[in-house]
Amino acid sequence: MGLFDRLKGKLGGLFVEGEKVNDEFYDELEEALILSDAGAYLACEIVEELRKRCKKESVKLRQDARAVLRGQLTELLESAGSRDMDLKTRPSVVLVTGVNGAGKTTSIGKLAARLTGEGRTVLLCAGDTFRAAAADQLEIWAGRAGCGIIRQQEGADPASVLFDAVNAAKARGVDIVLCDTAGRLQNKQNLMNELNKISRVLDRELPGCSRETLLTLDATTGQNGLAQVKGFSEVAGLTGIILTKLDGTAKGGVTLAVARETGVPVKWVGLGEQLSDFAPFDPVGFVEAIV
Ligand SMILES: Nc1nc2c(ncn2[C@@H]2O[C@H](COP(=O)(O)OP(=O)(O)O)[C@@H](O)[C@H]2O)c(=O)[nH]1
Numbered sequence: 249m250g251l252f253d254r255l256k257g258k259l260g261g262l263f264v265e266g267e268k269v270n271d272e273f274y275d276e277l278e279e280a281l282i283l284s285d286a287g288a289y290l291a292c293e294i295v296e297e298l299r300k301r302c303k304k305e306s307v308k309l310r311q312d313a314r315a316v317l318r319g320q321l322t323e324l325l326e327s328a329g330s331r332d333m334d335l336k337t338r339p340s341v342v343l344v345t346g347v348n349g350a351g352k353t354t355s356i357g358k359l360a361a362r363l364t365g366e367g368r369t370v371l372l373c374a375g376d377t378f379r380a381a382a383a384d385q386l387e388i389w390a391g392r393a394g395c396g397i398i399r400q401q402e403g404a405d406p407a408s409v410l411f412d413a414v415n416a417a418k419a420r421g422v423d424i425v426l427c428d429t430a431g432r433l434q435n436k437q438n439l440m441n442e443l444n445k446i447s448r449v450l451d452r453e454l455p456g457c458s459r460e461t462l463l464t465l466d467a468t469t470g471q472n473g474l475a476q477v478k479g480f481s482e483v484a485g486l487t488g489i490i491l492t493k494l495d496g497t498a499k500g501g502v503t504l505a506v507a508r509e510t511g512v513p514v515k516w517v518g519l520g521e522q523l524s525d526f527a528p529f530d531p532v533g534f535v536e537a538i539v
Pocket residue numbers: 346347348349350351352353354355464492493494495496517518519520521525
């Protein structure tokens with residue numbers, strides 16, 4: 249069982265042994281890509297490129313076109329840049345943004361568990377101060393992941409919570425601070441102000457520190473996800489994506505669209521609600537599952 253088996257859908261069914269590559273095949277492929285949320289524009293682009301490659305390599309059979317398409321889509325995903333996390337300095341800071349319900353708090357818990365499992369020390373920062381329940385939820389995850397948490401009262405300034413977290417991290421020699429945020433993209437100006445303030449705290453308290461700004465993107469939101477990546481990119485300067493809820497969809501196409509149109513790499517995937525339902529994104533495994 250591969251990580252992405254849930255994504256095996258219509259696309260994979262097109263590569264029937266012994267059948268020829270013809271116009272009908274390309275039409276079916278384009279339709280399947282659109283149904284998988286790749287978007288009409290990208291679906292067309294992928295099919296045109298595949299036509300070119302198959303012609304150049306004299307590919308006649310669908311089973312052989314599969315390998316060509318896999319190579320092509322893997323290249324597309326890898327073109328979004330490095331999936332490594334920049335966590336060189338002690339402490340490093342990872343900000344996690346995303347719309348409500350996308351899986352920020354859950355992903356922070358899972359990432360924390362993974363990092364502590366690798367022997368790093370982690371401190372969570374309850375930067376979503378919008379609701380008290382958000383910090384409570386993060387505290388439960390801190391317990392599961394075996395790491396500390398810094399929180400303040402509901403309504404506190406997120407930048408002030410991060411100030412506390414960074415100074416606690418320095419005092420305790422913690423490797424990585426993972427910071428939750430409230431992520432209200434509905435009000436861009438507000439979010440921008442909040443993130444700018446957070447950024448200023450980091451510049452002042454941890455000049456030159458390694459920073460990641462990750463967006464949690466719910467894989468089940470389809471093409472709307474693309475708009476979220478663009479919106480948050482503009483406001484927050486994203487360094488990567490955590491693609492959540494991949495267990496809940498057979499449509500992986502938005503991942504292709506995000507890579508092609510935003511160039512922000514998917515670094516992690518969420519595959520369920522449990523601590524261990526989390527993995528680094530693997531383009532080769534992903535493409536093998538969808539094609
Ligand atoms: N199936 C599934 N559910 C997830 C995943 N990640 C988060 N969730 C669920 O999505 C809901 C919202 O998650 P939460 O972390 O609170 O989102 P936040 O508002 O962005 O902090 C919760 O019920 C989570 O259990 C995932 O990868 N798969």
